[in-house]
Amino acid sequence: MTEPARPASTHSARTGLHVAVLLGVAAATAGATALLVNIFERKAEERSPFIRVVQVDDDTTDPAVWGKNWPAQYDGYQRTALPTKTRFGGHGGNEAMPEEKIERDPWLKRMFLGYAFSIDYRDRRGHAHMLEDQEATQRLSKPQSGSCLHCHASVMPLYRKLGDGDAMKGFEASYKFSYKELNDKLHDAGQAHPVSCVDCHEPDTMALRVTRPGFIRGIQALAASDAAVPALHSIDQWREGKRDRPYDPNVDATRNEMRSYVCGQCHVEYYCSTKMPLTFPWGQGLKVEDIEAFWKATTFPDGHAFSDYTHKETGAPILKAQHPEFELWNQGIHARAGVSCADCHMPYMREGASKVSDHWVRSPLLNINRACQTCHRASEAEMAARVEVIQSRNSDLMQRSGQAIVALIDGIVEAKAQGATPEQLASAMDFQQKAQWRLDFIAAENSMGFHAPQEAARILGEAADYARQGQIAALTARSAGAAPTSAAPTSAAPTSAAP
Ligand code: HEC
Ligand code: HEC
Ligand code: HEC
Ligand code: HEC
Ligand code: HEC
Numbered sequence: 001m002t003e004p005a006r007p008a009s010t011h012s013a014r015t016g017l018h019v020a021v022l023l024g025v026a027a028a029t030a031g032a033t034a035l036l037v038n039i040f041e042r043k044a045e046e047r048s049p050f051i052r053v054v055q056v057d058d059d060t061t062d063p064a065v066w067g068k069n070w071p072a073q074y075d076g077y078q079r080t081a082l083p084t085k086t087r088f089g090g091h092g093g094n095e096a097m098p099e100e101k102i103e104r105d106p107w108l109k110r111m112f113l114g115y116a117f118s119i120d121y122r123d124r125r126g127h128a129h130m131l132e133d134q135e136a137t138q139r140l141s142k143p144q145s146g147s148c149l150h151c152h153a154s155v156m157p158l159y160r161k162l163g164d165g166d167a168m169k170g171f172e173a174s175y176k177f178s179y180k181e182l183n184d185k186l187h188d189a190g191q192a193h194p195v196s197c198v199d200c201h202e203p204d205t206m207a208l209r210v211t212r213p214g215f216i217r218g219i220q221a222l223a224a225s226d227a228a229v230p231a232l233h234s235i236d237q238w239r240e241g242k243r244d245r246p247y248d249p250n251v252d253a254t255r256n257e258m259r260s261y262v263c264g265q266c267h268v269e270y271y272c273s274t275k276m277p278l279t280f281p282w283g284q285g286l287k288v289e290d291i292e293a294f295w296k297a298t299t300f301p302d303g304h305a306f307s308d309y310t311h312k313e314t315g316a317p318i319l320k321a322q323h324p325e326f327e328l329w330n331q332g333i334h335a336r337a338g339v340s341c342a343d344c345h346m347p348y349m350r351e352g353a354s355k356v357s358d359h360w361v362r363s364p365l366l367n368i369n370r371a372c373q374t375c376h377r378a379s380e381a382e383m384a385a386r387v388e389v390i391q392s393r394n395s396d397l398m399q400r401s402g403q404a405i406v407a408l409i410d411g412i413v414e415a416k417a418q419g420a421t422p423e424q425l426a427s428a429m430d431f432q433q434k435a436q437w438r439l440d441f442i443a444a445e446n447s448m449g450f451h452a453p454q455e456a457a458r459i460l461g462e463a464a465d466y467a468r469q470g471q472i473a474a475l476t477a478r479s480a481g482a483a484p485t486s487a488a489p490t491s492a493a494p495t496s497a498a499p
Helices: 008-023 025-047 063-069 071-079 106-111 127-136 146-151 156-162 167-174 179-188 213-224 233-240 255-264 288-296 325-330 341-345 380-417 426-444 453-481 487-497
Strands: 348-351 354-357
Touching: 063 071, 071 127, 071 354, 106 380, 106 426, 127 146, 146 167, 146 179, 146 213, 156 167, 156 179, 167 213, 213 233, 213 255, 255 325, 255 341, 288 426, 325 341, 380 426, 380 453, 426 453
Parallel strands: none
Antiparallel strands: 348 354
16 A cells, blocks of 8 residues: 555544643643553444344344334444435435436447336445335336346345245346346245345344355355455465355355455346346456456357347347446455445444444445545545546547547447348447447446446447447448349349340
8 A cells, every 4th residue: 555544542632632732741641541442342342242232133124123222323324325426436316316417428228229128227226225216217218127126125035935945046036027026025924124134134143145056156156266356365275275165155265255245235236127036257267358248258058149128219229237336346456455435435434432333324425534544644634636637538539539439339320221231230239239238337327437447448449439330330431222233132243244
């Protein structure tokens, strides 16, 4: 670390000493004693075990019950219902409904034509809203899968029920249900809660754990691959071992890794429909082209090549990216330096005399003092400015790539109007898939480039380049399609022209 921060306690102890000298020996003695008592009390309280007022177990999905034992964490958790807003984070719009991203950035809507995201795609907001926002989205006007609940509800008891006690089996069955069917079951069981304490904590010990089958499957496949994972040392360790059982995050991961894995249960790229089980696409690695390669190698159970949708205007098969925070973070300097999601999004805070993790999960920019200055010695304003520089550059590059995609789509549409055939447009459509995949990967990621600035810029650079190459391919196809005599007679010409 280039900016080792001075521990706050040393600092205040020194200040205390200065004051003491000024006030004289008697006062100094009294002051020092008070400080010692204070430190002793704090240490004692930090170590003191919590008092369990109520029992909680794997089926306790209601966070209010846990809140009786751990009121400070519950208090933070409840605040995730409050509105948050920064330049790029939190949400615009009003409290009834966050702002539509597809109206703010019309190129997004154009990219998604032919898919439910072109109907309704809004800013995210706090965890307390996740289930109601999913239930309210107009994307449900198209058939959706029960898999949607994996990341929007405290769904593990339902998986166990579906699988006769075996959560993994229940998970495997869940994709075949419609969203409505499974959502009804959740409500009927009285378990319609957003992500809850039980999803990240072992009820007996409160140790962190991951529960989500999609994540466990995905990270196992990642470990079994030979993709480089410079930020996830426990995977390298598992790879060097006997490999007689799959990598198990709950056994093999370090506590520090768990502080990011719990978020990686949901803040990731995925595929979710009634065609196949929910899939986290990490079998070839976590980088944008690793995931692209994974999807390109995937076929649906019916044998068709994988794609998320067919673009309405061009007919290109499209890969849609969803919020790859975990994947992008993995490519950045913070992950490499062992800085976890929780370090920035759930920093420690003092609650009375004890130290608790802030369960008001939100933008760290609303909390720079605790989220950044524990490690960075620069002022709050300077830290905000550094983020602003990164995000502005990323935003500019993203808008530029958005314009390039629009030009590409226009190009294909015009070429089609001029009579270019799908065969002639194959190359342009392939570029459209590549360009959209990259642009969407960064646009759907929620840090506006911050989690890995250089990687984000690299990806956006590629997006713009592929879009422009595709535009040229469309122009070429257009001249071919617009030839006075259409393609078939032209190619027949040499033989028939022979006397
Ligand atoms: C070094 C600090 C840091 C780490 C580590 C980090 N983030 Fe972030 N994250 C940020 C910053 C800064 C933003 C931008 C916030 C903004 O624009 O208001 C952000 C934005 C986000 C957002 C959007 C927030 C909003 O208010 O809309 C999400 C979601 C997110 N991060 C999730 C994660 C996840 C998941 C991880 C771990 C895989 C992670 N972050 C790791 C600093 C961090
Ligand atoms: C069970 C799935 C799940 C888990 C686990 C999860 N999140 Fe989220 N997170 C979501 C969903 C869904 C939303 C969007 C909710 C909405 O818009 O209604 C969200 C929203 C957010 C936001 C935006 C908050 C705002 O005020 O706009 C941040 C930041 C965030 N999550 C960070 C994290 C971090 C950090 C972790 C790990 C400590 C984590 N999340 C764990 C599903 C999850
Ligand atoms: C792998 C986890 C995961 C799955 C599966 C998932 N979501 Fe989400 N969803 C998230 C996270 C994380 C966010 C917050 C980040 C964001 O909005 O980009 C979110 C945000 C949302 C939002 C609020 C923002 C928006 O997109 O308008 C809606 C609505 C939503 N999801 C609906 C759905 C529906 C419908 C499905 C099923 C087709 C689904 N989700 C499946 C993780 C998931
Ligand atoms: C998205 C995951 C997530 C959810 C949901 C969650 N926590 Fe936590 N919790 C964490 C993380 C991360 C830590 C830090 C643990 C560590 O570093 O060992 C933590 C720490 C704690 C601790 C240990 C003391 C502390 O504050 O560091 C308690 C107690 C706790 N959480 C209670 C709760 C309760 C009660 C709820 C529900 C109201 C809850 N948690 C929901 C992720 C979560
Ligand atoms: C737990 C410690 C820790 C926390 C918390 C932390 N950082 Fe960092 N940050 C680091 C380390 C370590 C580096 C890498 C420095 C190096 O090795 O040169 C770094 C690098 C950076 C960089 C340079 C980024 C790059 O890609 O080159 C920026 C900008 C930054 N941090 C901003 C922030 C902001 C903003 C926050 C709060 C949201 C934050 N950091 C929170 C430890 C931390």
